[in-house]
Amino acid sequence: MDTTFSDVVKKVVTHYPLKVKNIYLLSFKGKKAVWSIQTDMGELIMKKVPFDETHIDFMLHAINYLKSNGVHTPAVIKTSSGQGYVKLNGEYFVVFETVYGHSPEYDNDSDLSLMLKGMATFHRASRGIESPNGFYPSYLLTKWKSDLQTRMERLKAWKEQRQQVKNKNEFDRVFLANVDNFVQQAQTALTTLNQPYFEQWVKETEITKTLCHQDFAAGNLVVGKDGKLYVYDMDSLTVDLPVRDMRKILNKVMKKGTSWNLPMMLKMMKFYQQVNPLTKEQYMILAADIQFPHLFYGQVSKYYENREDQWTVDKHIVRLKDMISTELSKNTVLKSFLARLDEVVKRGS
Structure with a gap:
């Protein structure tokens, strides 16, 4: 300084x-x-x-x-x-x-319970909030379909661009070998958002103004010496469906283990459901958001938009392969999760 x-x-x-x-x-x-x-x-x-x-x-x-x-x-x-x-x-x-304490750990059941129940408390507690000046710094609620559509179109555009390149590197080859599959996943996710229960939840949330933190993850949380979970960094609050935070923490936990894990997903959602119960239809919206290849898109965009210019090409390639592995493992888990939704939803009733 x-x-x-x-x-x-x-x-x-x-x-x-x-x-x-x-x-x-x-x-x-x-x-x-x-x-x-x-x-x-x-x-x-x-x-x-x-x-x-x-x-x-x-x-x-x-x-x-x-x-x-x-x-x-x-x-x-x-x-x-x-x-x-x-x-x-x-x-x-x-x-x-x-606040003094320790950062929670995803592989510690006690910490994981605090995190998911803390997230559910955060979403429930934010309901009814109104802006003191009529201004909401971020309002992502009504941009879901357009944002996901834009991301899907970017994947298609990168595909066209990289196909034209004569001297493709390893990143290009891995990207091109997988992009069609992930564009299909993106389309499947968008189709689910055409269901009437999605629009209904959006309309309800326009009234209740539920907030998402946008980075409700270990780095912004502390388990205080009093045993309570403290939430930091309120810089990026947005009015949105709770699903945004839920999908992000699921992705963080699953990519850490490099593949989706059904028992872990069920456990996390049961913790959440105890505090802020969602309906089966709302969990189907969560599944649609998970279906969208956010991890793949994020890694590809980092490379092609040069958002991590300190990284070597090799590091980008390793990360891309890790994200692909995590993404490809989720479909079976998602199907099994949706088949066992009664088990999750009953927990909060």
Whole structure:
């Protein structure tokens, strides 16, 4: 961190009723940064956030709303004038309390239960939220079909482009050998979204305004010393079906094991169902979202859109093969899961 930025941080801290002993930079990623501040109140965490007042106002409102409905998340420290953030030189800073504990582990049943029940609590607790200024920083609810359709068309476009290339590398060859199968999976997923129960759930959620975290995963969670699950990083909240968070955590857990695992999926969904029960039709929407080749698409897009330019081609190829292996293993598991839905849904009734 250069001295200019260090001076900015010191100025930000003067807006708080704190005695500061030390400031340590924990991470710096362009528009985002995180510091540990040692104060007379103990350790606090300061974040530079890459958005404006309207977005911050919504985030702070959501944090309070979720906390009031049973979600555990670090409290926001107010400035001397009672504000939830500081604006300095066109940049925005928020200070949070620190929660001590351990990162949950997917292969620990106790932690997994806390994560899935915590996610279900988060979704249930967010219902009924309204924006304090009428502005929702993200509203993915009504974009499902168009977003998935766009991704499917991109896969087709990359296929056409790479077929024209004379000197194909290993990544191209692996991609081309698998893309047709995954385009078919994408189409199957989109067909399921034409069912009336999908539109009905979307309409209900337009009223209830359920929030998704978008990265409800081990890296943004802490099991506190009090045994409770604390949720961090409310930067990317979006109004959407709970399925978005559910699909993402299932993908994270399954790709870690490199293949889909039916007992693990059943266990995770039963944990979730105990707190925020879904219907059989809603689980079919989850299955459709899982059916879409998100992992394959994500890895291909990283390479062809050069989103991980620090990676070697070999690393991209290894990751692509891993994602393909995980994706190909899911169809049998999904069919078995849907055949045993009564077992899951009964748990929450």
